[in-house]
Amino acid sequence: MLELSYNNGSTFRSCQKKFYWRYVEHLEPVIKLPSLTLGAVLHDGFDQFYKGMADTDVYHFIGQKFNEEISKQEVSDQEDLLVAKYIALGMWLNYPYKKLKEYDSIESEERFEVPLCEGVKLVGKVDGRIAQYGNWWVRELKTSGLSQRQFEGRCQTSAQGTGYVYGLTKMGYDIKGIMYEYIKKPILRKGVNETADEFGRRIMHDYKTRPKLYYNRYLSYRTPTDLSNFEEDTIRLAEDIIIKLANGKFYRNLDACWTFGAVCPYEKICFTDKPDTLTVQLYFNKKEVRNGGHTITGAGEGTDGRVGSVEGVDEGSNGIS
Numbered sequence: 319m320l321e322l323s324y325n326n327g328s329t330f331r332s333c334q335k336k337f338y339w340r341y342v343e344h345l346e347p348v349i350k351l352p353s354l355t356l357g358a359v360l361h362d363g364f365d366q367f368y369k370g371m372a373d374t375d376v377y378h379f380i381g382q383k384f385n386e387e388i389s390k391q392e393v394s395d396q397e398d399l400l401v402a403k404y405i406a407l408g409m410w411l412n413y414p415y416k417k418l419k420e421y422d423s424i425e426s427e428e429r430f431e432v433p434l435c436e437g438v439k440l441v442g443k444v445d446g447r448i449a450q451y452g453n454w455w456v457r458e459l460k461t462s463g464l465s466q467r468q469f470e471g472r473c474q475t476s477a478q479g480t481g482y483v484y485g486l487t488k489m490g491y492d493i494k495g496i497m498y499e500y501i502k503k504p505i506l507r508k509g510v511n512e513t514a515d516e517f518g519r520r521i522m523h524d525y526k527t528r529p530k531l532y533y534n535r536y537l538s539y540r541t542p543t544d545l546s547n548f549e550e551d552t553i554r555l556a557e558d559i560i561i562k563l564a565n566g567k568f569y570r571n572l573d574a575c576w577t578f579g580a581v582c583p584y585e586k587i588c589f590t591d592k593p594d595t596l597t598v599q600l601y602f603n604k605k606e607v608r609n610g611g612h613t614i615t616g617a618g619e620g621t622d623g624r625v626g627s628v629e630g631v632d633e634g635s636n637g638i639s
């Protein structure tokens with residue numbers, strides 16, 4: 319059974335070889351980017367909040383999670399994580415949509431697993447399913463470096479968002495679309511003589527003083543035609559993946575080696591005839607798979623179809639940094 323998620327499908331579309339390293343060889347990069355840590359911790363914090371944790375406890379939860387991550391890193395990598403910690407704290411502390419009374423109902427972090435076609439199921443996990451004024455929405459939290467106009471334009475065509483509406487609709491919910499709550503990444507630059515700590519505190523203060531610049535909410539509707547087109551596209555994608563899994567001919571896309579200003583973690587093993595065993599052991603964890611065979615959801619994403627990302631609308635697929 320092929321478990322197709324947003325993330326493994328997106329990886330396949332971006333670079334088949336990357337898909338191979340991650341979902342066939344099950345190699346998970348050891349070093350996490352600060353942006354991924356920020357996304358993962360922020361999502362966990364919001365999940366805790368919607369499950370009943372007090373506002374101030376969430377704040378301490380986020381700080382503690384980052385402290386744990388920072389303690390695991392080399393000193394040279396700790397500064398970026400420290401700044402990411404202040405960004406996450408600033409984002410949470412000043413987040414304007416914490417009034418739970420404005421919703422009729424909130425279900426946090428909801429999984430779906432629905433049949434797509436023979437031998438394939440679509441899996442995923444939405445940030446939330448919420449009801450407001452009698453309508454149900456997928457709730458998605460995003461961070462983005464894009465302007466409001468750019469971000470909202472991408473929301474309309476987001477395959478990830480459409481897939482989430484498709485998944486929950488197939489589970490029987492009447493979903494209108496996606497309620498995006500998005501937070502703009504800091505627009506400040508680090509001063510020449512500024513320490514990481516000073517810079518981080520300045521970012522936190524900026525979230526407090528300019529909330530209208532940093533926070534927004536956007537409703538993005540999906541029609542039955544959007545969902546049937548998504549289904550058609552996704553079945554074709556699944557067919558392509560199944561063919562490659564059978565013949566093992568995954569090819570590289572060198573245009574995908576750099577995203578968000580960072581090189582692909584598999585670059586260390588992708589440009590040699592045979593990956594060096596020591597390099598593999600040093601830079602990657604070999605992820606255990608549950609069922610083996612073609613159950614490819616794994617390597618860091620469980621069945622949630624995401625790798626802790628709140629980057630942009632569709633991570634890595636449309637040039638959002």
Ligand code: SF4
Pocket residue numbers: 333334335336337339570571572574575576582583584585586588
């Ligand atoms: S290094 Fe480039 S070609 Fe290799 S897996 Fe990554 S994106 Fe693909």
